[in-house]
Amino acid sequence: MFSRYTTELDSERPSFHNIFTVPSGGSFQSIKTRAIVEHHGDDSGAGRWTCSKDPRMPNCVHIHKARDTLQKYVLSDSRATDPKASTKSLIYNNSGR
Numbered sequence: 077m078f079s080r081y082t083t084e085l086d087s088e089r090p091s092f093h094n095i096f097t098v099p100s101g102g103s104f105q106s107i108k109t110r111a112i113v114e115h116h117g118d119d120s121g122a123g124r125w126t127c128s129k130d131p132r133m134p135n136c137v138h139i140h141k142a143r144d145t146l147q148k149y150v151l152s153d154s155r156a157t158d159p160k161a162s163t164k165s166l167i168y169n170n171s172g173r
């Protein structure tokens with residue numbers, strides 16, 4: 077799921093507040109297992125990403141999924157991904173969990 081709000085503090089640099097609901101753990105369960113990912117920034121994926129489940133982790137798996145979702149939306153391509161997020165996800169996975 078994906079909700080978008082526009083915050084036009086500066087019309088030359090449009091900024092968005094996006095809210096993503098990302099399933100947690102890969103299994104379909106109740107809403108309580110979902111992570112809420114918020115993005116404040118522009119359509120390139122730049123800006124600040126926060127996750128309700130991992131408040132101290134700037135690039136957790138939920139944010140990775142949300143970044144891909146944003147690119148699917150921006151590019152109108154269901155197979156789009158955010159290459160920057162993929163790179164960071166590898167770092168995240170290699171760091172041990």
Ligand SMILES: [Zn+2]
Pocket residue numbers: 111127128129130136137138139
């Ligand atoms: Zn997370």
